[in-house]
Amino acid sequence: MILTVTPNPAVDLTYTVDELDVGESHRVAAPAARAGGKGINVARVIAQTGGRAFALTTAGGPAGLRIADDLTASGLPHEVVPVAAQTRSSVAIVDSTSGLTTIFNETGEALSSAEWTALRDAVTRLAVPAACIVGSGSLPPGAPDDFYAELVVLAIARGIPSIVDAVGPGLLRAAESGVSVLKPNRRELAESTGENDPVTGARLLLGRGAGLVIVSLGVDGMLAVGPSAEPIQVRLPEPLHGNATGAGDAAVAAVAGLLAAGVTDPETILRRATAWSAAAVLAPLAGELDASYPQLEDHVIVTR
Secondary structure, three states: OEEEEEOOOEEEEEEEEOOOOOOOOOOOOOOEEEEEOHHHHHHHHHHHOOOOEEEEEEEOHHHHHHHHHHHHHHOOOEEEEEOOOOOEEEEEEEEOOOOOEEEEEOOOOOOOHHHHHHHHHHHHHHOOOOOEEEEEOOOOOOOOOOHHHHHHHHHHHHOOOEEEEOOOHHHHHHHHOOOOEEOOEHHHHHHHHOOOOHHHHHHHHHHHOOOEEEEEOHHHOEEEEOOOOOOEEEEOOOOOOOOOOOHHHHHHHHHHHHHHOOOOOHHHHHHHHHHHHHHHHHOOOOOOOOOOHHHHHOOOEEEO
8 A cells, every 4th residue: 555645735626728818807617626735646546547545634624624525535545634724725727729737726724733743643553554655745834844754764664665746845854864766846856956957956865865866857758866877868759738737746656656566677667657647647637647648658768
């Protein structure tokens, strides 16, 4: 079982418009609404592809009830830690003409010290049967910088791999704790390390203690930088257009599934991560893959 931890979930609202005309009014159909947040999306993809995932998250207020109800209806194994703060929303606007998606992510509200303790206790309990731990997504305001690092330390103590997809101090502290894999995108890597070159930024994280760094490069595919080999870049022959909201989460799901199965070869991991990320772009909602994901893996281009 792969345990995903999402401290700052969201109700994902996805609107689709023929063409986004900035500054103008748009008449739209009701949005698709579902429980979201990076770790929840990761768990959904793992389940869709035949793996076993368990989603641990928080939820508060009417939006939190919506999260809990949707997770129950989906059949995804999960546990919700109740919190007083209202769960945030995330709005994605998909422009059908350009193929671009515009996203508005609320920051969320702070959790109390007792709520952080409850979340930590749940992680410790659920890590016992886990084969991999994934810490994914933004942290709410006032969160401890070492929360994701604590997940890494727990995973090491259990003898299982860990993956962190975050930005800023949370990413850096996870690296220093010896995380198996970090998965930022190009912008998050630059923001966290101060390095605009992704290879340089990735090597900085390796120097802090990370085992492998995988960087999402958008239409340029993905990059893997490890401690003992030259960087590897994998991309599709042509960029795909669609809803890229959950593309990075699909990549994390691919990495988690392979690590849980004992696969550690960077090229193998990157090929699958790139294919699943592309398949997520073709799917209508975050947390889903287009059915073409097995075929996409056969068509990726590897560059060293």
